[in-house]
Amino acid sequence: MKATVSWSKELQFIGESSSGHQILMDGDGAKAAASPMEYVLMAAGGCSSVDVISILSKARQQVSDCKVNLEAQRADSTPRVFTHIHLEFVVSGTDLSEKHVARAVQLSMDKYCSVSLMLGKACEISHSYRIEAA
Missing domain, CATH: 2.20.25.10 (N-terminal domain of TfIIb)
Structure with a gap:
């Protein structure tokens, strides 16, 4: 690349x-x-969203929307690196299985999302999810 x-x-x-x-x-x-740091944060959301949608599609879940709300804290002094990032996945759809959504998010965070896994070597990363009816 x-x-x-x-x-x-x-x-x-x-x-x-x-x-x-x-x-x-x-x-x-x-x-x-x-800013470049905003793009890094958005890249974590984009990368993990690709994983979640892909995993849920393979599980034949009827997803109509997936949004990730990201919040990051940065160091007070230079370099102003991220110290903590939280990703909140909001998945909407019809008859979504909580088990499948939880598994998709966990797999993304633990195994597939290259961006989050890379950032996790430098800062704390946490995540949560919410399911909303379509």
């Missing part, structure tokens, strides 16, 4: 993945785009 990050202007940068997708990052208080 490769990527490039190019300076655009002020403290704004354009990241481009090897697959050709681009994102704008803003290091100046996230005025024009998300």
Whole structure:
């Protein structure tokens, strides 16, 4: 996997993945785009969501929506690394099995989500889930 990050202007940068997708990052208080740390946090939510939806689909669960609310605390001094991240999965659907949702979230957090597993080596990560009817 490769990527490039190019300076655009002020403290704004354009990241481009090897697959050709681009994102704008803003290091100046996230005025024009998300900050790099916000993207890292969102990457944890995106990576784990892919796992949860994939696992639930294979279990033939009727999922209509999946959202992850993420909250992170950062160190007070430089470097302002994450010290704790909490992921709350909100899964909606029809006749969802709590057993399947719990298993999907646990498998993502313990085995499949590369981003969360990597971040977990540097900070504490916790998770929870909620099931809502569609």
